[in-house]
Amino acid sequence: MERIKRNERLAAMTRILTSTPNRLYTLSEFTEMFGSAKSTISEDLSILAAALRQFDLGRLTTVAGAAGGVVYRAIPSREKVISALNDLCRRLEKPGRVLPGDFLYTNDITCDADLCEVMGQILASRYYDRAPDFVLTMETKGIPVAMMTARALDVPLVIARRDSKAYEGSAVKINYISGDGSDRIETMALARRAVTPGQKALIIDDFMKGGGTLKGMHDLMKEFDVSVVGTGVVIAKAEPQKKRVDGVTSLLILEGVDRETGAARVVPSDWIYTM
Amino acid sequence: MERIKRNERLAAMTRILTSTPNRLYTLSEFTEMFGSAKSTISEDLSILAAALRQFDLGRLTTVAGAAGGVVYRAIPSREKVISALNDLCRRLEKPGRVLPGDFLYTNDITCDADLCEVMGQILASRYYDRAPDFVLTMETKGIPVAMMTARALDVPLVIARRDSKAYEGSAVKINYISGDGSDRIETMALARRAVTPGQKALIIDDFMKGGGTLKGMHDLMKEFDVSVVGTGVVIAKAEPQKKRVDGVTSLLILEGVDRETGAARVVPSDWIYTM
Numbered sequence: 001m002e003r004i005k006r007n008e009r010l011a012a013m014t015r016i017l018t019s020t021p022n023r024l025y026t027l028s029e030f031t032e033m034f035g036s037a038k039s040t041i042s043e044d045l046s047i048l049a050a051a052l053r054q055f056d057l058g059r060l061t062t063v064a065g066a067a068g069g070v071v072y073r074a075i076p077s078r079e080k081v082i083s084a085l086n087d088l089c090r091r092l093e094k095p096g097r098v099l100p101g102d103f104l105y106t107n108d109i110t111c112d113a114d115l116c117e118v119m120g121q122i123l124a125s126r127y128y129d130r131a132p133d134f135v136l137t138m139e140t141k142g143i144p145v146a147m148m149t150a151r152a153l154d155v156p157l158v159i160a161r162r163d164s165k166a167y168e169g170s171a172v173k174i175n176y177i178s179g180d181g182s183d184r185i186e187t188m189a190l191a192r193r194a195v196t197p198g199q200k201a202l203i204i205d206d207f208m209k210g211g212g213t214l215k216g217m218h219d220l221m222k223e224f225d226v227s228v229v230g231t232g233v234v235i236a237k238a239e240p241q242k243k244r245v246d247g248v249t250s251l252l253i254l255e256g257v258d259r260e261t262g263a264a265r266v267v268p269s270d271w272i273y274t275m
Numbered sequence: 276m277e278r279i280k281r282n283e284r285l286a287a288m289t290r291i292l293t294s295t296p297n298r299l300y301t302l303s304e305f306t307e308m309f310g311s312a313k314s315t316i317s318e319d320l321s322i323l324a325a326a327l328r329q330f331d332l333g334r335l336t337t338v339a340g341a342a343g344g345v346v347y348r349a350i351p352s353r354e355k356v357i358s359a360l361n362d363l364c365r366r367l368e369k370p371g372r373v374l375p376g377d378f379l380y381t382n383d384i385t386c387d388a389d390l391c392e393v394m395g396q397i398l399a400s401r402y403y404d405r406a407p408d409f410v411l412t413m414e415t416k417g418i419p420v421a422m423m424t425a426r427a428l429d430v431p432l433v434i435a436r437r438d439s440k441a442y443e444g445s446a447v448k449i450n451y452i453s454g455d456g457s458d459r460i461e462t463m464a465l466a467r468r469a470v471t472p473g474q475k476a477l478i479i480d481d482f483m484k485g486g487g488t489l490k491g492m493h494d495l496m497k498e499f500d501v502s503v504v505g506t507g508v509v510i511a512k513a514e515p516q517k518k519r520v521d522g523v524t525s526l527l528i529l530e531g532v533d534r535e536t537g538a539a540r541v542v543p544s545d546w547i548y549t550m
Contacts, residue, residue: 004329007285011326014289015333020389033330051286054279055308058290103442107466111434113426114295139415140434144422151388159386159415167378167482194382207442 004034009044017048017072018058022128022154026069045070056080074152075125076118078275084118085251085268092235092266098257104264110141110206110234113148119251120148122272123204123232126249127153130229132202134158134195136221138188138213142205145234149204158201160220164189172223176216177244188216190224197225208233208250211243218245235266279309284319292323292347293333297403297429301344320345331355349427350400351393353550359393360526360543367510367541373532379539385416385481385509388423394526395423397547398479398507401524402428405504407477409433409470411496413463413488417480420509424479433476435495439464447498451491452519463491465499472500483508483525486518493520510541 013030030041049060058074076084088109097105109115123145132153137146138160150157164171168191178186195201203217214231221228236243236250251272255265288305305316324335333349351359363384372380384390398420407428412421413435425432439446443466453461470476478492489506496503511518511525526547530540 005322007281007322008326008329010282010285011289011323012330012332014286015293015327015330018290018294019392047280047282048286051283052290054283055287055290057287099442099444101441103444105442105444105466105468107434107443107469108431111422111432113422113429113432116422117294117426140418140436143415143418144432147386147388147391147419147422151392154388156383157386157388157419159382161415166376167374167380168382169374169378169380191380191382193380 004036006040006044006047009034009036009041010048013044014048017060017070018074020154021058021072021074021152022124024063024067024069024071029069073125073128074121075128076121078272081122081272081275082268084122085272088115089252089266089268092252092254093263095261095263098259098262098264102257102259104235104254104257104266106206106235107141111144113144116144116148117151119145119234120150121152122251123149123249124152126232127202127230130202131200132229133199134201136160136195136201136203136217137205138217141207142234145206146204149202149232153202155202158190158194160188160190160217162189163187164191169193172220174216174220174223176212176219178212178216186213186216188213188220190220195221195224195226199224199226200229201226203228203231204233206234208236208243208245208248210240211245211248214248215244236269279311281315281319281322284309284311284316285323288319289323292335292345293349295429296333296347296349296427297399299338299342299344299346304344348400348403349396351396353547356397356547356550357543359397360547363390364527364541364543367527367529368538370536370538373534373537373539377532377534379510379529379532379541381481381510382416386419388419391419391423392426394420394509395425396427397526398424398524399427401507402477402505405477406475407504408474409476411435411470411476411478411492412480413492416482417509420481421479424477424507428477430477433465433469435463435465435492437464438462439466444468447495449491449495449498451487451494453487453491461488461491463488463495465495470496470499470501474499474501475504476501478503478506479508481509483511483518483520483523485515486520486523489523490519511544 134156135150136158171189173189232249235252237254257264410425411433445467446464448464507524510527512529532539
């Protein structure tokens with residue numbers, strides 16, 4: 001193999017590590033890929049770690065030992081989180097987003113790949129130590145941000161449906177109280193083969209009012225003998241204060257809406273300031 | 276500012292460019308970020324382009340002129356596409372995936388962030404020159420791959436729903452023939468504010484049998500005065516040969532299923548061999 005220069009190795013390693021966040025690469029994988037000595041790759045990784053740190057582009061962590069290697073995590077700094085979430089609040093507070101029934105139009109936010117990536121990175125950064133086996137969401141609006149959270153954690157996404165589908169095979173179906181004001185009974189279904197008993201789930205959704213849908217997902221996981229290691233949402237409504245699920249990590253709080261101006265009041269959650 | 280070494284610049288530039296595919300960065304953005312001369316940044320970019328090319332990690336393209344700069348596109352090589360799609364076929368052909376009604380269980384594939392990223396990159400690579408303004412999909416299963424296609428193109432994702440929702444505001448709702456064998460009339464809805472007349476849509480879905488849902492999305496776009504510049508799916512069923520939409524790019528072809536063994540026959544589409 002033609003001798004590869006450090007510059008080229010660094011560019012390639014950056015792309016490989018950062019495009020597969022939270023995945024462990026052994027030094028041997030890189031020594032084979034580039035035909036370089038372990039000591040050389042170690043030096044490369046130190047340079048890479050320093051550069052990522054300096055420009056607030058995530059963290060490269062070395063894992064020691066026989067099963068060791070290096071892991072990239074796209075953990076944003078507190079400053080970056082505060083700035084990103086305040087930007088988001090300003091966008092959500094622009095007049096015209098409040099719909100009849102005091103609903104807030106958020107589709108452009110929840111379907112933006114960039115924003116979902118950042119939101120997913122922030123949500124994931126709270127749950128690395130809980131090591132979830134998959135991210136669960138309920139169709140439809142939470143899927144993009146749940147997908148990006150799953151990507152940041154390097155785990156699969158699992159999508160609960162409103163009803164079971166022929167193309168998903170045998171399914172477990174539960175009833176839950178939607179708690180969207182009307183306390184309607186809704187159904188939620190998940191293919192039996194989607195998860196394995198004993199796994200750990202991280203539940204992610206776009207929005208929480210009373211927490212009914214989240215509670216439904218918790219109940220669904222019980223049916224599968226799966227433990228829930230965390231629950232996160234993009235926006236939580238301030239009211240009602242009492243939610244059906246405790247300990248939900250929310251990025252933003254919807255404090256209320258002004259019907260006259262058609263503007264919402266949205267603020268980042270307190271915890272981001274003490275990250 | 277402390278002087279930044281080429282190594283560190285290269286690592287940071289790789290992360291920045293590759294995490295926002297298809298986005299134009301001017302040289303000035305980098306000269307300001309790193310406090311380096313334009314000629315230095317140009318050299319960096321040449322090194323980066325060569326490294327990405329050498330390790331098949333996508334393409335860095337320089338755009339000349341006053342509005343010029345540099346764009347990263349995660350275009351996989353033909354070899355990588357062939358290898359990725361053949362891997363996918365082998366996974367889909369494993370016995371046990373065929374469900375009653377000859378449906379193929381694909382949720383683990385369509386919800387895998389890595390696979391969706393690769394599939395999105397391949398689908399996007401067919402449509403860069405058509406410059407779509409957004410990617411449209413119909414809930415639910417196509418959302419992750421459509422999201423990753425949108426990300427590769429640096430455009431928003433738009434999700435059509437089965438019905439209009441109070442939290443999406445006024446919507447356009449159409450009827451379409453699902454064409455899933457039963458020729459049922461289904462409905463499809465999209466929030467009025469989701470798209471703008473005159474825009475260009477790329478339609479992406481996970482699966483096509485007769486093409487009824489895709490045709491529905493084409494019809495929906497007509498209602499919005501949006502032109503469709505392309506249609507792509509992950510898997511197309513070989514039968515019926517006549518689809519309701521022409522010119523659909525499919526990654527894989529589902530040729531049929533063997534009910535006895537519970538195994539499907541899935542092959543990559545021909546076009547990947549002549550990319």
